[in-house]
Amino acid sequence: MDKMNQSSAEAEAETIEPLRYLSKGEAAAIETELLRDYRFGQQQLIEIWGQACALAITKAFPLSSLAKKQPTVLVICGPDQNGSIGLVCARHLRMYEYEPTIYHPQRSSQSLHQDFTVQCEKMDIPSLSYLPTEVQLINDAYNLVIDAMMGPDADCANLREPYPGILVTLKQIKIPIASVDVPSGWDVEEPSQDGINPEVLISLTAPKKCAISFSGKHFLAGRFLPYDIQKKYDLNLPDYPGTDCLIEL
């Protein structure tokens, strides 16, 4: 390599900064800024994220690739924002000709969460009243499980039933798991050694620290994020192709 080429290669290497992985505090700070300063609405963000999750599922598990005759998907929704995103994801999957079933053990009293629940009910999306403890039943009935239980705001050290029980079940199932933002039961900043083991992770806005060495299929969904926030937090997000709202990392 001659000198000129070398220095231009160095310059290029300098401009490609690595993607930032967020701490729990940074993830919370970005969301607060989006809501308070940029005046995004929670309903708006959940709709954007939920749809992006559904699109990620169509890329990771196209209808034509599913092992079972029926394109069944089990969507497990937690009580907070991650669960609402799961509900929106289920609704869009229904539109994309999948057959989602929702398991939503604790419904929030928050009116926004209830609205997303009614939208799914009115789309005739069935929901389970309990999760079978016999994992073979889950393996046989569904092509995959979407884990929309715990987001970065969850207090994983103090999970209460039914969530620890659900995690035990999810650790045993053989069908793939796709986790929304943070795999449930994992610490936001550290991958879990003995936790669930998702094949797919859909990071929202920017990936969290626990995803640094994630070895499965990893999508990022957060194209709506204003440039000033991207700069302020040095996110170094990749360029989204065309009009796609998500990218595989």
Added chain:
Amino acid sequence: MDKMNQSSAEAEAETIEPLRYLSKGEAAAIETELLRDYRFGQQQLIEIWGQACALAITKAFPLSSLAKKQPTVLVICGPDQNGSIGLVCARHLRMYEYEPTIYHPQRSSQSLHQDFTVQCEKMDIPSLSYLPTEVQLINDAYNLVIDAMMGPDADCANLREPYPGILVTLKQIKIPIASVDVPSGWDVEEPSQDGINPEVLISLTAPKKCAISFSGKHFLAGRFLPYDIQKKYDLNLPDYPGTDCLIEL
């Protein structure tokens, strides 16, 4: 054609019902049901529609097809819901590497409308304080105009300034106009003979009666619409391809 083929052809013809074009009352009734019974939020619907409009613009006017060096677009936003949809459209166009400028003469006091305005301001999307009456200035500065002024709820017989003046300007410009849902100044149920003449129309949810003989490029964006509403109003919507949220009619 033998008898069997003939009857199967007849059966097929019977099953393909024509797309419904909505009256003003039907359009309002569907929106009321979505909000009241299906518990969709206005913020959620405006985000869905605005993003679909931006995608329609990328299909009708791809970046590579634009006549001017800068990918400039003028988005004219009315005071009500159609204007909010225009604001969301502008925000997404910015993400898709277009250079939108907003003209938003009367800002609503509604907090939702204000929130969408702040989101654009925070994305550094410039806005005009007045529309030049010299149409050549508009022709020279922009590749196209997005007309997000009046929706199906507007009372076009009693428009007040500045809107009649804007319509006079839009009737004279030479660059293409893309209208959101209903071309501004048109009656919802009747195309206007001497009104603005958009090249592109983006119908939301289902087309309105004024679009029956629309001869330009016509997109439909409304894939989120629950099946029960589609059936109740005999909408006979086309199948959206893949995961697209809009379709060209």
